[in-house]
Amino acid sequence: AQRVTQPEKLLSVFKGAPVELKCNYSYSGSPELFWYVQYSRQRLQLLLRHISRESIKGFTADLNKGETSFHLKKPFAQEEDSAMYYCALYSGGGADGLTFGKGTHLIIQP
């Protein structure tokens, strides 16, 4: 069965510092990986997906199949980045839906 691991429950960095949120996955096939974000009092929303290879709000994530990782990075953190971040995996076919990690609470200190 697939699994997504986010090792950091809480990550606190200062404004302007680089940010890296870790995500590792286990799945035998070729998964599709996502990062979802939930800002305070807002609903869960898609931040980025690996197949689009876009940079959203300055965040990027590269799928490393060798290390089975999909870490989220931003070179200079902003206070508005404070939120809950979830890494998710989709195995395809719809049968299993999205498999989420437990999430990382990112706090950007002024």
Place this chain on the structure above:
Amino acid sequence: DAGVTQSPTHLIKTRGQQVTLRCSPISGHKSVSWYQQVLGQGPQFIFQYYEKEERGRGNFPDRFSARQFPNYSSELNVNALLLGDSALYLCASSIDSLDEQFFGPGTRLTVL
């Protein structure tokens, strides 16, 4: 468009009771998925429906059931409620079963 809507917002039930949660997808979206989010955990997949047919089911007991209506809205039913069913229940809609999922605000269920 208001996005995905869910009702009710909050619900309190006692053990053994039954509950029905409702979801209205974004207009034009034909797929609805349900997730359970226990405090401190990520969402866990329960069901996916597409064009009124069940397309996927997560690892949940038969007490959990769902259906999708001709207008693509959906209901999630949970029978014989247990304390452990207390959670935020999220609904997500997408154009089809493989497309980006848009989440609703959730229904907070408390079982006493």
